[in-house]
Amino acid sequence: MTNPASGRKIQAARNDVTILAAAKEVFLADKRAPVSAVAERAGVGISALYRRYPGKEDLLRKLCHDGLRTFIGEAERATAEPDDWAAFETFLHGVVEADVHSLTVHLAGTFTPTDEMTADAVLAGELASALFERARPRMRAEAVPADLTMLLEMCAAVRVPDPGRTTSLRRRYLAMLLDGLRAGPALPGPAPTRIEVDWRWLRTPGSSSSE
Amino acid sequence: MTNPASGRKIQAARNDVTILAAAKEVFLADKRAPVSAVAERAGVGISALYRRYPGKEDLLRKLCHDGLRTFIGEAERATAEPDDWAAFETFLHGVVEADVHSLTVHLAGTFTPTDEMTADAVLAGELASALFERARPRMRAEAVPADLTMLLEMCAAVRVPDPGRTTSLRRRYLAMLLDGLRAGPALPGPAPTRIEVDWRWLRTPGSSSSE
DNA sequence: GCGGAGCGGAATACTCTGTTCCGTTCTCGC
DNA sequence: GCGAGAACGGAACAGAGTATTCCGCTCCGC
Numbered sequence: 001m002t003n004p005a006s007g008r009k010i011q012a013a014r015n016d017v018t019i020l021a022a023a024k025e026v027f028l029a030d031k032r033a034p035v036s037a038v039a040e041r042a043g044v045g046i047s048a049l050y051r052r053y054p055g056k057e058d059l060l061r062k063l064c065h066d067g068l069r070t071f072i073g074e075a076e077r078a079t080a081e082p083d084d085w086a087a088f089e090t091f092l093h094g095v096v097e098a099d100v101h102s103l104t105v106h107l108a109g110t111f112t113p114t115d116e117m118t119a120d121a122v123l124a125g126e127l128a129s130a131l132f133e134r135a136r137p138r139m140r141a142e143a144v145p146a147d148l149t150m151l152l153e154m155c156a157a158v159r160v161p162d163p164g165r166t167t168s169l170r171r172r173y174l175a176m177l178l179d180g181l182r183a184g185p186a187l188p189g190p191a192p193t194r195i196e197v198d199w200r201w202l203r204t205p206g207s208s209s210s211e
Numbered sequence: 212m213t214n215p216a217s218g219r220k221i222q223a224a225r226n227d228v229t230i231l232a233a234a235k236e237v238f239l240a241d242k243r244a245p246v247s248a249v250a251e252r253a254g255v256g257i258s259a260l261y262r263r264y265p266g267k268e269d270l271l272r273k274l275c276h277d278g279l280r281t282f283i284g285e286a287e288r289a290t291a292e293p294d295d296w297a298a299f300e301t302f303l304h305g306v307v308e309a310d311v312h313s314l315t316v317h318l319a320g321t322f323t324p325t326d327e328m329t330a331d332a333v334l335a336g337e338l339a340s341a342l343f344e345r346a347r348p349r350m351r352a353e354a355v356p357a358d359l360t361m362l363l364e365m366c367a368a369v370r371v372p373d374p375g376r377t378t379s380l381r382r383r384y385l386a387m388l389l390d391g392l393r394a395g396p397a398l399p400g401p402a403p404t405r406i407e408v409d410w411r412w413l414r415t416p417g418s419s420s421s422e
Numbered sequence: 423g424c425g426g427a428g429c430g431g432a433a434t435a436c437t438c439t440g441t442t443c444c445g446t447t448c449t450c451g452c
Numbered sequence: 453g454c455g456a457g458a459a460c461g462g463a464a465c466a467g468a469g470t471a472t473t474c475c476g477c478t479c480c481g482c
Contacts, residue, residue, distance in 0.1 A: 009449085012459065032243065034439050045461035046441085056440065150369055150384060157368030158361055160407040168400040169407075173361060175398050180391030187386050189379040196371040196380075219428065219480045226428090245470055256430035257472085267471065 018042045019049055023063055028102050031110055035059075057111040064111070067103030068120045071095060075127035088135035089178065091128070092151070096170050101152040108200040121201055125194075139181055146192040151177050229253045230260055234274055239313050242321055246270075268322040275322070278314030279331045282306060286338035299346030300389065302339070303363070307381050312363040319411040332412050336405075350392050357403040362388050 022042035026033045035056050039046045053059045078091035095101055104121075113121075129145040136143065154177065158170045233253035237244045246267050250257045264270040289302035306312055315332075324332075340356040347354065365388065369381045 009458090011448095015459090035441085036439070039461095045459095047443090047460055047462075050441070051459070150380065154365035154368050154384065157365050160403070161410055162407075165403075165407060169361065169403055171399045172402070173365065176391035176395070177387065178391070179395030180387035180389070182395075184387070184390030184393075188382045191383070192371070192376075192380055196373075196376060199372055219478095222480095223428065246472085247470070250430095256428095258429055258431075258474090261472070262428070 015042070015044055015048055016052065019044065019052065020063070020066075023059055024103065027060065027063060027107060028099070031106055060107055060111045061114065061117070064104055064107040065114075065117050065120070067100045067107070068117060068124060070098050070100045071104060071124050072120060072127060074098065074100070075124065075131060078131060079127065084134040085138050088131050091131050092148075092174060092178070093171070095152060096155050096174050097167065099156075099167070102156040105153060105156065105200060113201070118201070121198075125198070140183055140187070142187045142191060143181055144191040146194050146197040147181070149197040150192060151181070226253070226255055226259055227263065230255060230263065231274070231277075234270055235314065238271065238274060238318060239310070242317055271318055271322045272325065272328070275315055275318040276325075276328050276331070278311045278318070279328060279335060281309050281311045282315060282335050283331060283338060285309065285311070286335065286342060289342060290338065295345040296349050299342050302342050303359075303385060303389070304382070306363060307366050307385050308378065310367075310378070313367040316364060316367065316411060324412070329412070332409075336409070351394055351398070353398045353402060354392055355402040357405050357408040358392070360408040361403060362392070 019038065019042045023038045026038045026041050030037075035049065036046060038059070039049050042049075049059070053062065074094035075091055078087045078094060081087035081090050128148055132143075132145045132148055151174075155170045155174050158173055159166050160169060230249065230253045234249045237249045237252050241248075246260065247257060249270070250260050253260075260270070264273065285305035286302055289298045289305060292298035292301050315335075339359055343354075343356045343359055362385075366381045366385050369384050370377050371380060
């Protein structure tokens with residue numbers, strides 16, 4: 001069969017993205033999923049995958065790093081927004097929408113990060129904190145930047161079988177969380193610290209057994 | 212060595228609870244953790260474990276069912292509270308405090324549930340819904356009982372290496388969520404349905420690959 | 423002192439999964 | 453047309469991981 005619009009190169013390029021998308025889906029659902037599951041999901045053979053990545057860990061790393069870059073992109077995009085609170089909201093919406101937090105957080109620990117990734121993680125943290133500080137005047141007093149990580153984590157925990165509904169529900173609870181972030185009586189207990197929140201990035205693969 | 216206060220029977224009884232506690236910790240951190248990890252955590256040999264449970268799945272089932280029963284217990288305890296909102300809050304606090312939701316939700320799908328468990332799950336849902344309805348007058352209009360499940364799910368997603376801090380932080384975010392549950396502008400998108408929220412209970416092990 | 427409940431942990435028997443390998447297909451330049 | 457090789461599918465391989473069994477030992481309880 002001679003598919004008109006697909007030379008081998010073109011097909012291969014398409015596979016590049018297909019595989020990445022499949023990997024995202026599969027590893028998001030189960031970070032320990034086998035490589036074969038990714039290939040199956042993408043509808044390609046295993047060799048198509050191994051042609052692109054030296055090994056499983058490289059794929060994971062790439063996936064996570066892409067997520068991190070998206071996160072940074074969203075942060076930068078939101079920073080342009082003139083209204084402080086709007087910028088903050090735009091940012092969170094963007095991150096939740098792109099389902100980026102799942103990628104970066106849930107996958108952290110499944111591979112050894114490169115120095116570049118660590119640097120990007122730091123940058124991401126700084127950008128997010130800056131956005132937070134701008135919006136802080138409109139938040140309850142006890143809120144701290146580290147809360148941001150937890151908020152995103154909580155949103156990422158919202159999941160139902162249908163991906164579309166998942167996104168919709170996440171919007172719902174993000175809105176609820178933001179309302180909770182704005183006002184209310186004093187919160188109990190001390191706020192999270194930066195260290196508590198960033199611990200995932202400090203783990204090397206296998207250093208601890210966690211799901 | 213002749214430990215005064217420990218006959219073989221007593222020691223064995225102690226192991227009963229030690230093993231269960233260890234299993235809870237281990238499987239909460241990683242639902243796919245090996246049985247040997249539980250034994251190690253409990254400081255006993257593997258045989259001590261297999262003497263009590265025919266197999267891994269039985270242990271998981273027991274753990275989950277215990278969690279379910281605790282959930283029901285908390286609901287019943289809270290129901291006695293005369294003030295409607297206080298009852299609702301007491302219930303959620305109790306569930307979060309006992310870290311029961313992680314048990315029931317995260318473990319669901321790792322074993323085939325017994326009929327009794329299914330029945331208990333239904334009962335749990337009814338009790339929780341009743342508590343919710345009582346408190347509804349003080350919530351924002353769009354809130355539905357199914358939100359409860361998601362709220363608990365989100366709290367369970369809060370986790371840091373230190374267990375004590377985890378509990379403390381969960382209290383923090385539960386408070387924030389409750390504030391968000393009470394007031395604010397309209398929430399986006401349709402509310403979750405009961406089916407969307409209960410899907411975990413419908414899965415048999417291996418029916419789907421999810422973390 | 424003895425029988426046996428409890429136990430520790432090595433050994434077993436798989437299953438699961440990362441990676442390699444080889445034959446095949448299809449494109450492109452000639 | 454045709455040959456070279458890029459890209460691929462998927463079987464085969466190797467090794468790791470792990471549920472479960474088994475055996476010999478300990479020490480309580482009588």
